[in-house]
Amino acid sequence: MYVIVVGGGKVGYYLTRELLAAGHELVLMEKDGRRARQISDEIGSIVLQRDGCEGKHLAEAGANRAAIVAAVTGDDEDNLVVCQMAKHHFDVPRTIARVNNPRNETLFRHLGVDEIISPTRMALAAIEQDIPVHELLHLAQLQGGELELLEAQIAEGSPAVGRHPSEIDLPEGCSLFVLIRGDSAQPVRPETIFQVGDKVLAISRTDCEVELHRQLIGTTPSEAAG
Numbered sequence: 001m002y003v004i005v006v007g008g009g010k011v012g013y014y015l016t017r018e019l020l021a022a023g024h025e026l027v028l029m030e031k032d033g034r035r036a037r038q039i040s041d042e043i044g045s046i047v048l049q050r051d052g053c054e055g056k057h058l059a060e061a062g063a064n065r066a067a068i069v070a071a072v073t074g075d076d077e078d079n080l081v082v083c084q085m086a087k088h089h090f091d092v093p094r095t096i097a098r099v100n101n102p103r104n105e106t107l108f109r110h111l112g113v114d115e116i117i118s119p120t121r122m123a124l125a126a127i128e129q130d131i132p133v134h135e136l137l138h139l140a141q142l143q144g145g146e147l148e149l150l151e152a153q154i155a156e157g158s159p160a161v162g163r164h165p166s167e168i169d170l171p172e173g174c175s176l177f178v179l180i181r182g183d184s185a186q187p188v189r190p191e192t193i194f195q196v197g198d199k200v201l202a203i204s205r206t207d208c209e210v211e212l213h214r215q216l217i218g219t220t221p222s223e224a225a226g
Helices: 010-021 033-043 055-061 076-090 102-110 119-128 206-216 221-225
Strands: 002-006 025-029 068-071 094-098 115-117 137-141 147-153 174-181 184-187 199-205
Touching (some): 002 076, 010 025, 010 033, 055 076, 076 094, 102 115, 147 206, 174 206, 199 206
Parallel strands (some): 002 068, 068 094, 094 115
Antiparallel strands (some): 137 147, 147 199, 174 184, 174 199
């Protein structure tokens, strides 16, 4: 498989090394001459000192036959431009972009980037595993970027304790679908009564999270601070 990697920082460098080790054919594009020469000295002549944001340079790298273009520079705008060029000018089947600012994820998806890698969101998800139970955990952002998979733990004082799903005033665009009680998982059914210690998986629009927090967990952090 032929892959073009744009960006010779640490992410691009190690990605290139792993792809080479796996037997893929590829080119690494890095516009900084000093960095390009450094990488070339280590991994060989597959490094092209060019700016991947320019169509003529992508063409020189062979974008017209690439199966994947991965833009992993430290600049979100550059990564978006690279993916747009690859997709719309060279019909590259799959584009992958590094997104440093999570607020840009929706835009990237809206503009047709196939796969988004967000180091910030991945680090946040790892940190949230240790956040106290009075917070919502963000498990995954679903395709399209407008929906998220969330986990809420029902603790003492939660408004949901002792109530059925129909008694919880969920915002439109939010759905509870899995109950984890002890070591078992089951669908959230009309007869379900929420108990302390339950974990509930929900799919929610991002703009509904505050109300979901209020209904399942209680006072939101901003309300508590106020």
